[in-house]
Amino acid sequence: MYIPPDSEKHLEVPVYQLEPGMYIAYLDKPWLESPFMVQGFYVHTQSDIAEVGEVCTHVYVDPHRHTRGNVVRTAFNGAPTCQKTSDVTISLRRDFVAAESDYDLATNAVKQAFVRLRETGQINIQSVADGINPLIEHVVHRKEAMVALVRMKKKDDYLYNHSISVAVLGAMIGHQIGMPGEDLENLALGCALMDVGKVKLPDEMLTSSAPLTREQQDTMRKHVQFGVALLARENQVDPMVESVLLDHHERWDGSGYPNGKLANEIPLVARIAGLVDTYDAMMTVRPYAPTQAQGVHHPRRKQTSPYRFRHHRPLQVHPL
Numbered sequence: 093m094y095i096p097p098d099s100e101k102h103l104e105v106p107v108y109q110l111e112p113g114m115y116i117a118y119l120d121k122p123w124l125e126s127p128f129m130v131q132g133f134y135v136h137t138q139s140d141i142a143e144v145g146e147v148c149t150h151v152y153v154d155p156h157r158h159t160r161g162n163v164v165r166t167a168f169n170g171a172p173t174c175q176k177t178s179d180v181t182i183s184l185r186r187d188f189v190a191a192e193s194d195y196d197l198a199t200n201a202v203k204q205a206f207v208r209l210r211e212t213g214q215i216n217i218q219s220v221a222d223g224i225n226p227l228i229e230h231v232v233h234r235k236e237a238m239v240a241l242v243r244m245k246k247k248d249d250y251l252y253n254h255s256i257s258v259a260v261l262g263a264m265i266g267h268q269i270g271m272p273g274e275d276l277e278n279l280a281l282g283c284a285l286m287d288v289g290k291v292k293l294p295d296e297m298l299t300s301s302a303p304l305t306r307e308q309q310d311t312m313r314k315h316v317q318f319g320v321a322l323l324a325r326e327n328q329v330d331p332m333v334e335s336v337l338l339d340h341h342e343r344w345d346g347s348g349y350p351n352g353k354l355a356n357e358i359p360l361v362a363r364i365a366g367l368v369d370t371y372d373a374m375m376t377v378r379p380y381a382p383t384q385a386q387g388v389h390h391p392r393r394k395q396t397s398p399y400r401f402r403h404h405r406p407l408q409v410h411p412l
Contacts, residue, residue, distance in 0.1 A: 094121050102152035107145040112136055115157035120148045123268050130239065131268045187237035191230040195241050195256065198223040202284055203252045209322070210291050217285070217326050224259055224280050228273065231263045238264070242372075251287060251298065254372055259284040261368035266361075275332065279361050282336025286365055289319030289337075316341060316350050332361050340365040 096118035115134050123131045126147050135141050201223025209215040230238050242257045262283040266276045290298060293315060297308055304312060319337045323329050339362035342348035344355055
């Protein structure tokens with residue numbers, strides 16, 4: 093039987109006893125074995141509860157958090173807890189302010205590094221790492237604020253903002269599966285740099301609103317080799333960072349590129365990077381492609397909750 097960490101601080105609740113407004117802190121299984129994109133979320137509707145019921149028989153609810161503004165009473169003695177939703181809201185606002193400053197600094201660090209690369213052909217990887225690393229603490233301690241920032245930040249320049257979004261999302265997944273701090277930093281850095289090779293592509297290809305031709309798609313795929321070559325010029329780049337750049341477009345069934353790797357031939361960090369890369373691209377309007385957010389709620393497919401990321405066949409995205 094799976095027992096999550098800090099289980100004594102949460103209430104074990106059968107799924108059939110869940111109510112809208114409750115906050116699920118843990119499932120009855122390791123998070124990696126579930127199809128949910130993030131760990132910890134509110135259930136707002138009976139449909140959300142039904143989604144959870146497809147995966148779990150019971151969950152662990154945080155009694156201090158509830159969207160209805162009332163304290164949550166325990167299932168054991170009816171004694172109310174001491175914290176209200178308003179307290180949580182104030183805490184989240186404080187976390188958001190703290191995280192936003194570092195998020196903006198990281199975005200600027202990536203932008204400056206990419207601009208310098210275009211101008212000089214060289215990239216200062218350490219400056220990117222110095223900008224990204226403070227976000228790891230926010231991922232660990234202020235996850236909800238970081239999720240809000242990723243969703244709310246304007247996409248004025250897709251390349252830079254996408255780099256930060258995937259770095260944050262990748263670090264979140266890495267943290268949830270128990271990666272140590274140094275590996276989280278390398279994963280986040282690799283995600284931030286995964287598209288660095290695109291600076292070698294023609295600007296008109298990156299900014300065109302027209303769909304890419306087959307020839308342009310082939311050219312676009314070369315950004316992987318361009319990025320790996322750029323990193324090869326740098327000294328002491330961690331192999332984990334290199335594997336993210338090289339393999340983040342490989343797919344579990346061998347349909348990816350550049351080498352058509354299969355299944356576990358693809359490093360875990362690259363599978364994580366490929367997942368968050370696809371997810372963020374689906375949710376973001378790019379110059380040459382509209383958002384595919386409707387793909388998660390496709391009219392010919394079963395409706396899913398906003399917390400669940402199904403693996404559509406055309407995208408060839410598979411579980412980690």
